[in-house]
Amino acid sequence: MTVVMAAIVLFALTFVFATLLGVAKEKLRVDEDPRIGEVNEALPAANCGGCGYAGCADFAKAVVEQKAPCNGCPVGGSEVAEKIAEILGVEVVETAPFKAIIRCGARTCDKLGVVEYDGVESCVEANVVGVTQGCSYGCLGYGDCCDACDFDALHMVEGKPVVDYDACTGCGACVKACPRDLVELVPFKQDRMLVVACANREPTKAVKEVCKVGCIGCKLCQRFAGEVFTVDNNVASINYESYGGEETEEIKKVLDKCPAEVLLYFGKPDPEDVANLEEAEAPAGVS
Amino acid sequence: MEFIAILLSVVLVNNLVFQGFLGICPFLGVSRKVDMAFGMGCAVTFVITMAGAITWIIMHLILHPIAGNMFGDKLALNFLQYVAFIMVIASMVQLVEMYLKKFFPPLYTSLGVFLPLITTNCAILGACLYIYMKPETQSFLNALTYAFGGGIGFMIAIVIMAGIREHLLFSDVPKPFRGAGITLLVAGILALAFTGFTGIGK
The missing domain is CATH 3.30.70.20 (Alpha-Beta Plaits)
Structure with a gap:
């Protein structure tokens, strides 16, 4: 009996909080450009800071916001630059590493x-x-x-x-x-x-x-x-x-x-x- | 008057960090810069106040009356408090995280992993459990005051610590004490200093 009651109480509480968080998620949603995630996937994830940004995620954001060039990642080179260009739909100029x-x-x-x-x-x-x-x-x-x-x-x-x-x-x-x-x-x-x-x-x-x-x-x-x-x-x-x-x-x-x-x-x-x-x-x- | 006594007691005399040794992880981890420490303090204060209020409601309006009446034993479902409290705290942290991400993105990024880690900040669970154990915090408003004071106490502790650590950067610390060593020493001395408040309030 105690077990059943405990389960009911916990399920009820969980349901209340899940609803609350679900509503909050909709209300407080931050619209993020989906391309940021895609560009981040294409990067080498070395987080070396060679591009001048704090890490790969930061660089991905800068690229999508057009603050950084597609070929700004020195580690990935032209291969990564092409992938990023494809995601953003722009042409990449061939550069020497x-x-x-x-x-x-x-x-x-x-x-x-x-x-x-x-x-x-x-x-x-x-x-x-x-x-x-x-x-x-x-x-x-x-x-x-x-x-x-x-x-x-x-x-x-x-x-x-x-x-x-x-x-x-x-x-x-x-x-x-x-x-x-x-x-x-x-x-x-x-x-x-x-x-x-x-x-x-x-x-x-x-x-x-x-x-x-x-x-x-x-x-x-x-x-x-x-x-x-x-x-x-x-x-x-x-x-x-x-x-x-x-x-x-x-x-x-x-x-x-x-x-x-x-x-x-x-x-x-x-x-x-x-x-x-x-x-x-x-x-x-x-x- | 009662509120002031409770507030003074939990902020200065029975400070969760210095007297209870709770929440040491964020206390040492996020106390490098004063503004970051202040942000962390605000987040913890919010979570602790909300969690204190909601856990009080859960204990006094749901677990005890409903479950208690069913079994005729008021403490029958007491074992559920840990699980229920953790769930409340985790939900509150999620709320704070979404809120910060939307309205204060720089603070969100600078707090980094320590923001979701508020979930496992034992100062919060500790405060919620203390509220339930102490005789003077059985009424809702007193409990709310206690929880809020606990958060303020944590904020004071972490901001003082961050202020000292900002100065420590420029001081000539002997090599074996550098880093974690001097930080823990400072924390100990701070805790010792806070025992000077013993006797104020209750």
Whole structure:
């Protein structure tokens, strides 16, 4: 009898509250664009914040409200952009994926004036100390960028960070992590892109004192290929809007003439180099 | 006069957080910023007041008279109070959630998961059960005052805590105490300070 009564009382109460909530749901309904949910489904759900919004849901809302572009998700790339464009019914313009490059190519053995440093093994801390190496612009080599990478795309090799371009999604976490602003996101129009791997703004003599591979600001590159290269503050930079990744005659000439070893190719390794490397590493035939 | 005594008692002397150690989870979880803590306090106050009133009605007008008369034993269906109270609280939280989502979306997003978690805030269930146990809160208006005071007490506690924690951000805390350690220490010292109110009211 008690059980039956308890059941009746509870059922009655449940019914009352369910009705109340049902009415409230209708009265307090928030009209949400159904496309927001669809766009959110299409996103990679990494919530990395690479797009500049607080997360995938936030970005989805911004896209539907036309505050963010369809191709604003750096992780999803063109595939996701197409899906979003389909949902919104717009055309997407093909763009090159942005990936990270490092504007310092000095290995530990190329750096001059390196002093012993016993402090915390982090670039941010070492940057505050300021005198761990001669160059005050170059990579400190403690790998803050590698720690920041969620996609395991950055590794320290011989004292400098090397990007794994198959894994890099261009989320920009490393850009924020570098205390010396050496990491940049550039559009990879080809598999391999030329990079000025130096950010030292000192004049020639000062650069030579701190690094074997620094840009000395001689402006030779600007003279041979002025459309692509500009030299400002004693350091060359590449204009990635006009540079499409092709190795034109001018760029070949620049590569030939550049007196410092600062022009490096970033991206997937050259097939020729891979072949050479494999040959060199292959054990000599047993004789 | 009676209302003031009940209010003072539950807000200062028998504060649910500091004296009852109820609702510690949101007290520590949502006390990072004062405005967020205030929003949380308002939501809890609303839920606790509504839940207090409705559970009083359920106990005194439904469970006791109807079920009690049927069995001749007033406490026959007493075991139902937990289930019924939780249902009331959950429904009230749903209401608050819909209301906030519609009218205060920024607060809704900043409270995040802690908003639905008010359902399991033991301060609310605790207050509803206390109302039923205490002799001075047997009349409806007294019960309502007690529930409202419980919410205000929670709000005062969480806002004071958030104010202290905003200042803690800039202070040089010894490394082992950083984070949860110093927060719990502060909570303990606050609880100790609130024992100073013992003797006011009832």
